[in-house]
Amino acid sequence: GSLVLDLQTDALVEAGVDPKNIYLEKASGKNDDRPELAACLKSLREGDVLVVWKLDRLGRNLKHLVNTVQELQDRGIGFKVLTGAPIDTTNPSGKLVFGIFASLAEFERELIRERTIAGLAAARARGRNGGRKFALTKSQVRLLQASMGKNETVVGELCKELGITRPTVYRYVGPDGTLRDYGKRVLES
Secondary structure, rough: HHHHHHHHHHHHOOOOOOOHHHHOOOOOOOOOOHHHHHHHHHOOOOOEEEEEHHHHOOOOOOOHHHHHHHHHOOOOOOEEEEEEOOOOOOHHHHHHHHHHHHHHHHHHHHHHHHHHHHHHHHHOOOOOOOOOOOOHHHHHHHHHHHHHHOOOHHHHHHHHHHOOOOOHHHHOOOOOOEEEHHHHHHHOO
16 A cells, blocks of 8 residues: 555665656556556666665566566676565676575576476376467368369368467468378378
């Protein structure tokens, strides 16, 4: 509510931030669309320091946070957090803390990747193939094969009939009706 915003604003002013340089985002941090944050990041110039009341005000997740602060550093802009984890990239210890954050984000990405690979392998071991489902059935692929080989076939009408798009048709069969990788995989499954 506005009480929390007042508290945050007071803390920023006390930390030496000019009130006219304070950006307030009314929506929750869960939204990807954050116009105030975008405007704030755009207005920063080399030598400036971005001051946030709390770490979660800047990033949606660790990866987003690390990338944002990294971009700021590349532009010669410092970053300071007032409450919670004391981070201030304008000094060596703050840079170190941030380096640890970056390592954690990298570690988190690797864990997610490993879990995904392990999950797909486990699913395959149980006889299920992970990945995207095919848009077409075996009989539809055979119909495409037969139709595309004929001169009188109108691709647009074929698409309408099957409820698919042109790129989907060509993902499964070539213009002359030859099977492409997706088509082969459907017929083999």
